[in-house]
Amino acid sequence: MKNGWNGKVLRVNLSTRTCAIEDLNMAWAREYLGGRGLGSKYLTEEVAPETDPLSPDNKLILVTGPLTGTYGAANGRYMAVTKSPLTGTIASSNSGGYFPNELKFAGFDLVIIEGKADRPVYLKIHNQRAEVADATHLWGKSTNETEDMILREFHADAKVACIGPAGEKLVRFACIVNDKHRAAGRSGVGAVMGSKYLKAVAVRGTGGVGVADAPAFREAARETFRMLRSHPVTAEGLPALGTAVLMNVINQSGALPTRNFQSGTFEGAEEISGERLAQTYLKRNKGCMGCVIGCGRVTALSDPRWSGNGEGPEYETLWALGAACGIADLAAITKANYLCNEYGMDTITAGSTVACAMELYQQGLVTEAETGIPLTFGSGEALVRMFELIGTGEGFGARLGLGSWGLAESYGVPELSMTVKKLEFPAYDGRGIQGMALEYATSNRGACHVRGYMVSPEILGVPEKLDPQVTEGKAGWTKAFQDFTAVVDSAGICLFTTFAIGAPQVTNLLNTATGLNLSQDQVLAAGERVWNLERVFNLKAGISPSQDTLPPRLLQEPLPDGPMKGEVAKLGAMLPDYYRVRGWDEGGVPTAEKLATLGLV
Amino acid sequence: MIRVQFFGLLRLLLRKESVELPSEPGDTVGRVLERAEKTLTGPIIHKLAAGGVLNAGTIILVNRRNVLHLQGLETPVNDGDTVALFPPGAGG
Numbered sequence: 001m002k003n004g005w006n007g008k009v010l011r012v013n014l015s016t017r018t019c020a021i022e023d024l025n026m027a028w029a030r031e032y033l034g035g036r037g038l039g040s041k042y043l044t045e046e047v048a049p050e051t052d053p054l055s056p057d058n059k060l061i062l063v064t065g066p067l068t069g070t071y072g073a074a075n076g077r078y079m080a081v082t083k084s085p086l087t088g089t090i091a092s093s094n095s096g097g098y099f100p101n102e103l104k105f106a107g108f109d110l111v112i113i114e115g116k117a118d119r120p121v122y123l124k125i126h127n128q129r130a131e132v133a134d135a136t137h138l139w140g141k142s143t144n145e146t147e148d149m150i151l152r153e154f155h156a157d158a159k160v161a162c163i164g165p166a167g168e169k170l171v172r173f174a175c176i177v178n179d180k181h182r183a184a185g186r187s188g189v190g191a192v193m194g195s196k197y198l199k200a201v202a203v204r205g206t207g208g209v210g211v212a213d214a215p216a217f218r219e220a221a222r223e224t225f226r227m228l229r230s231h232p233v234t235a236e237g238l239p240a241l242g243t244a245v246l247m248n249v250i251n252q253s254g255a256l257p258t259r260n261f262q263s264g265t266f267e268g269a270e271e272i273s274g275e276r277l278a279q280t281y282l283k284r285n286k287g288c289m290g291c292v293i294g295c296g297r298v299t300a301l302s303d304p305r306w307s308g309n310g311e312g313p314e315y316e317t318l319w320a321l322g323a324a325c326g327i328a329d330l331a332a333i334t335k336a337n338y339l340c341n342e343y344g345m346d347t348i349t350a351g352s353t354v355a356c357a358m359e360l361y362q363q364g365l366v367t368e369a370e371t372g373i374p375l376t377f378g379s380g381e382a383l384v385r386m387f388e389l390i391g392t393g394e395g396f397g398a399r400l401g402l403g404s405w406g407l408a409e410s411y412g413v414p415e416l417s418m419t420v421k422k423l424e425f426p427a428y429d430g431r432g433i434q435g436m437a438l439e440y441a442t443s444n445r446g447a448c449h450v451r452g453y454m455v456s457p458e459i460l461g462v463p464e465k466l467d468p469q470v471t472e473g474k475a476g477w478t479k480a481f482q483d484f485t486a487v488v489d490s491a492g493i494c495l496f497t498t499f500a501i502g503a504p505q506v507t508n509l510l511n512t513a514t515g516l517n518l519s520q521d522q523v524l525a526a527g528e529r530v531w532n533l534e535r536v537f538n539l540k541a542g543i544s545p546s547q548d549t550l551p552p553r554l555l556q557e558p559l560p561d562g563p564m565k566g567e568v569a570k571l572g573a574m575l576p577d578y579y580r581v582r583g584w585d586e587g588g589v590p591t592a593e594k595l596a597t598l599g600l601v
Numbered sequence: 602m603i604r605v606q607f608f609g610l611l612r613l614l615l616r617k618e619s620v621e622l623p624s625e626p627g628d629t630v631g632r633v634l635e636r637a638e639k640t641l642t643g644p645i646i647h648k649l650a651a652g653g654v655l656n657a658g659t660i661i662l663v664n665r666r667n668v669l670h671l672q673g674l675e676t677p678v679n680d681g682d683t684v685a686l687f688p689p690g691a692g693g
Binding site: 231232233236238240241242243244245246248249253254274275278295314315316450453455456460462463464465467495499562563 | 608655657660662667690693
């Protein structure tokens, strides 16, 4: 096919060790595009909402978008879609690199993995040939070792997505690492892979990706490149400093969650900032395939205590392993980041879970007898040690591996878990950025920033500056950001392009690639369709609208310091308005009329 | 004195975290920027504003308050204030 999609699905049953090629459901592709949308459609059609996420009945869907693998800008993205073992919600975790394009070059749009193997296996895909191979020798290996071994025994030019020891041990926030340093990070998608005894997916593809109108697509891609190369964020800020440029911005804005959200400013922010990283361990920047931004950080750690090479830390990691734990030790954070990549675990939840444990220790609920080391806020040594324990599943690490909700609940204090729907917050305090508070409360995978990045208008002033403490109008903005982000996530391009380009450009790329003739409103409606599809699945899975809330700390404990001192998250002032602009009833349930409009009934 | 802090690209370009300038009567953010630029090795204003208007994504904080919610480049600056300059940057 020559319209962005390959038109092929690879279905792999691990229980029977069979691989089958099916035609892509084109009606679904036109409605849900690809990536997060199309993957969610397949999942909701094939997996019952009440399914145990770690059972063989759950499925793992690796899905590209129609723009993945094209020469449109920053197109190297895919999604891992499944039911999350961390939250019980629908999960779709995004990653870039080279693996996603390779899936397209092999001729597939998505891979559906079902059942469970009886011993460790990995999936080998060489163009249209697929095979389930033994992986006993890979079990227990780090993500780095796994990829190296697969490249040696399968194909030197293959691209690999795999789990590390954390995924094997069903750490609830295990991720899937591809190309060694990129991760489908959130929601524990790596644990689903581990539950199926699937160690890796290795792909070698030598085909191309056709588009419907090549001259028009080329011009659309050129326009995108021009905008990315002329916008100060994508042309200068992200390449030079990566996402970590945010550390000082968010800290000075009083919204940097510190010591498990006990405050909103961190005295050590400078020590863990992008500026400091650029002066110390940063070697160069790096992009995913087809990317002109290059936000990736190639680093080398040299410190009397630790050394190593790798990629990162990026902003969320610097925060979760740094400010959230009160740690201003950049070497310890960088080392702990490398451990996350090698064990294969989400840095945000890993760091936030240790931060939660540090508060439990502060309160005397967790003792040194359990942890083997003083678990004090600020201790980089304790952070590194706890990550080693999580990754190997030893001792206290087994409890940390449940995530902060499971951990705090086991001590009888779930309110100390800084989560929404059991997913840990990222690096922005909703008390200081009200639209983010609403986004966290309503995101379909829990407290997530990349479902509707209200930080952009409320703090960064892109596309225009909103007052972060004003609640009026935030519901409409949040919905618009959420719907547009769902489009981007379904198209197969990087969210960071949207600092420079907007809905007109994404619509143009999609239309010229697919041959569809969608209006901008129809494209945004596709995003709204995806959002509602996810919502309906969650409701059926038992995630009631009462969980559209925030921890008591954010709703009731005012920020104690900084420019946002005295503020709490004013969720009650925004949530009813949000339900209204979504076309849902007052209880937060999508109305039959809304679902009909979106073609969901 | 007025403390002017540099972040992001400005810090990399200037290799300097901050400068201190004597305050003058009637100081505004715009006037402080012009005076700061004269004391530095490289121009800074073009990274932040054009034609008297802040570039999209530029963040200037006076005592941690965004000037876009105050009076923009006309925001008054007083002795002892801190002006933080962030050229456009983002992440997530």
